[in-house]
Amino acid sequence: MSDTAFIVLFRGVNVGGNKVARMETLRKVLGEAGFGKVATYIQSGNVVLTSVRPAAEVAAIIEKVFAETFGFSSRVTIRSADAWGRIVADNPFPQGADEPKRLHAVLLDEAPEAGAVERLRELATPTERFVLSEGVLYLFTPDGFGISKLAGAMDRVLDVPLTARNWRTVLTLLEMAGKAA
The missing domain is CATH 3.30.70 (Alpha-Beta Plaits)
Known part of the structure; x- marks a missing residue:
């Protein structure tokens, strides 16, 4: 099974100084969670990564890792690169x-x-x-x-x-x- 590229959007991260999550840390923990080619865009919670897992499983893992890392939760919206296109x-x-x-x-x-x-x-x-x-x-x-x-x-x-x-x-x-x- 080959990797799928996903766009992951966090809601309400780093807006107005609230719910601060450093993108450097996010990239690191997502890589450690097994995702490939993790990249972020600006500071408001836009992530591109790859995985062999289905979208729902990717979202669940990311939400769990995020909450454990930053101490607050953020719901994610996820779309495949094909869907984004x-x-x-x-x-x-x-x-x-x-x-x-x-x-x-x-x-x-x-x-x-x-x-x-x-x-x-x-x-x-x-x-x-x-x-x-x-x-x-x-x-x-x-x-x-x-x-x-x-x-x-x-x-x-x-x-x-x-x-x-x-x-x-x-x-x-x-x-x-x-x-x-």
Whole structure:
């Protein structure tokens, strides 16, 4: 069985000085846990690694090792490099690629309940657009993600485990995964 490259996203790590986890330490402990080609991108919990294990098992091991190492838990979202490539290829907002900090991929680990997406749509400004497709909410906020009421309400309205990354990060992680594969 050959190694699969995975993108692993931690939620709420190193944001605002809270839940601090040094990426150097994370790379070391994940390597010691048996994962290959461990690399991190910026300080907010983006990891690329390889494993022969299935995604669910990789996520469970990582969550356990992380909590033991840093003394707090962080839920991870995991996608294979192939799935990540489809996320990039399926981007419905190609104009957002020119403004990578205004386009986000919001990865949902569960499907939201019926009606949640429509409630979210009600919060969108006239310039904001989003499309939910196969567990990814593509969010284009030309006026800025940080001031978007829609972006700020996603957790509450969708009420499912999710994590967002701007398009620059999405593309960088795809490139890193390609090198790890």
